[in-house]
Amino acid sequence: MSTGYDYPTNLSDEQWQFFEPLLPKPKWQPGGPGRPPRDLRTVLNGIFYIHKTGCQWDMLPRDFGPNRTIYGYFRRWCQQGVWSSLMERFRKWERLDQGRKAEPSAACADSQSIKIMTQGRDVGVDGNKKIKGRKRHILVDTLGLILAVVVTPANTDDRKGLQALLKQYLSSGVKRLRKIWVDGGYESQDLKDWVRELKQTHKIDLEVVEKSGKGFEVQKQRWKVERTFAWISNDRRNTRDYEVNTTHSAAMIEISTIRMLLKRMV
Structure with a gap:
């Protein structure tokens, strides 16, 4: 039409x-x-x-x-969860099209603090980045495709964000995930203990990828999650957080993945 x-x-x-x-x-x-x-x-x-x-x-x-x-x-x-459902379906189709299994065995996690441009709810200050706003936590596969996304106040600890990501992703019953790469900001005994408890149902190993020196460095596997942040930032609605609530913020990130994969498939 x-x-x-x-x-x-x-x-x-x-x-x-x-x-x-x-x-x-x-x-x-x-x-x-x-x-x-x-x-x-x-x-x-x-x-x-x-x-x-x-x-x-x-x-x-x-x-x-x-x-x-x-x-x-x-x-x-x-x-209704329509955006997250579409993103999941498109991601699985893309993985299968590339000759991979629908669900990954390895993933990367990271967060990004972003300024908020509205008088929205759930706002905090990231003391390290000196940013007042929100924090985007994403879990991606080795292709850089998002498995789960959670948006929180910027003062949320990265380790709490990772727990929220895993709860979201694993809630669908997937069990294939075995390895997650993270940076040094996720290093803590409490998080290791929490992941260890998951091994009763999910055999997941958390590997912290440390920098080997000063300055810019492409880190093993983790560069893929940084690339995903760059992808979603190509869409102007994601250059800042313009949403009143975090559910809408997460949906805008999901739409970035949906539109990207739609262009690849059709």
Whole structure:
């Protein structure tokens, strides 16, 4: 279907045909009460425009329809876990397409403190980075694809963030993960003890990759998680944290992975 306007972030016809069956089906039925749902292709185009350009919801071009409606879909899909589900599905397809198993046996974890640009909730100060805002914690496979993402106040300890990541990722019942590479900021006996308790159900080893000297250094395996932070920062909505709550912040990071993989697949 022609949208009547053309933005670089719009879904192509092929991408939309691929994407449409994966979206939640509207509950509204023809002849039933209420208004018919918006064209979901236009809704996605609007969300992707916000995501790439970083503009405010109120400044969304009218081509996409009422901005409150577009935002309403974004928020509803956050609450329903649609973005995380799509990211997981796309990640598995990409791994299988590269001849790998759907779930990885090794991963990397790291965090990134980022300034917040709104009067949002869950805000703290990272004393080391001298940043007031939030902290993004991500767990990625060796391809740099996100397995789990958690956004917290910036004063959250990295080790607590890693525990939250693992709880999120392992909650789906996956058991193949065996190795996680982290930097020296995760070094602690408490975290080692916590991971050791996981071995009753998950045989995971935590390996701390230390720097061998001063200055810039490409660290074994860990450069892959740094590359992922660079990928998500290519989308302007992720250069700062513009969201009122952390659930929406995490969703914007998930959308970065979804859009990146969609371009690879279609």
